[in-house]
Amino acid sequence: MLTDTHTHLASPPLAGQLPQILAAAAATGVTRFFVPAARRADWTAVAALAAPHIVPAFGIHPWFAAEEGGADDIQALQDLLRRHPQAMLGETGLDYLHAADETQRRRQRDRLSAQLDIAAQYRRPALLHNVRAGADLLRLLRAHNIRRGIVHAFSGSLEEARAFAAQGLKIGIGVLVLNPRAQKARRTAAEMPLSSLVLETDSPFMLKNTPNTPANTRAVAETVRTLRGIPLEALAEATEHNATELLG
Numbered sequence: 001m002l003t004d005t006h007t008h009l010a011s012p013p014l015a016g017q018l019p020q021i022l023a024a025a026a027a028t029g030v031t032r033f034f035v036p037a038a039r040r041a042d043w044t045a046v047a048a049l050a051a052p053h054i055v056p057a058f059g060i061h062p063w064f065a066a067e068e069g070g071a072d073d074i075q076a077l078q079d080l081l082r083r084h085p086q087a088m089l090g091e092t093g094l095d096y097l098h099a100a101d102e103t104q105r106r107r108q109r110d111r112l113s114a115q116l117d118i119a120a121q122y123r124r125p126a127l128l129h130n131v132r133a134g135a136d137l138l139r140l141l142r143a144h145n146i147r148r149g150i151v152h153a154f155s156g157s158l159e160e161a162r163a164f165a166a167q168g169l170k171i172g173i174g175v176l177v178l179n180p181r182a183q184k185a186r187r188t189a190a191e192m193p194l195s196s197l198v199l200e201t202d203s204p205f206m207l208k209n210t211p212n213t214p215a216n217t218r219a220v221a222e223t224v225r226t227l228r229g230i231p232l233e234a235l236a237e238a239t240e241h242n243a244t245e246l247l248g
């Protein structure tokens with residue numbers, strides 16, 4: 001069994017063909033899914049997917065930090081997490097590539113900080129987006145004592161991965177490792193302790209010339225086990241343990 005720890009099943013085109021998507025995933029051994037929301041408008045659709053094998057997550061993505069409704073959204077998020085005790089926080093985080101100036105970056109940090117307050121209060125793991133903002137993200141995680149979650153679609157250095165793992169975070173290895181030129185991601189997948197790794201696709205995003213679906217978690221797993229020189233069964237056992245551990 002494998003878990004796709006980051007798939008946007010409530011987003012098109014996946015949402016429109018969900019039975020087929022889940023059946024195709026099951027055929028490759030992918031049977032559990034962590035499903036984040038990116039903005040308040042997504043929360044209801046993600047909540048409707050909640051099931052024993054589908055774990056929802058509710059949050060405000062940094063891309064939408066400027067357009068959301070301030071304190072009202074944070075209160076609504078808190079209420080939603082209280083009503084869904086199995087849910088994670090996310091997708092949230094920081095993205096400095098898409099923040100043109102310090103004002104926008106500060107807005108992202110403020111919105112993330114408010115969400116991490118909720119994660120700490122309700123003891124929820126967080127699904128974290130991080131693009132060129134590792135130092136600030138790590139600083140905020142430490143400030144809020146967040147020690148459970150995933151830095152998803154990891155593309156940073158091995159040193160950065162170790163810093164997040166030391167804080168207690170798991171490192172999300174995604175379809176980037178399928179690219180032989182993605183040297184940093186492949187090195188992280190090969191050299192980080194198995195206890196720090198989980199698998200994901202970030203479907204339907206990330207792949208330009210072919211559809212990305214949760215079934216590709218199997219291809220990610222096959223690549224990682226090849227890079228590490230271990231049996232697929234050993235990788236699956238470790239990453240499933242890690243994903244389950246996140247859920248408490």
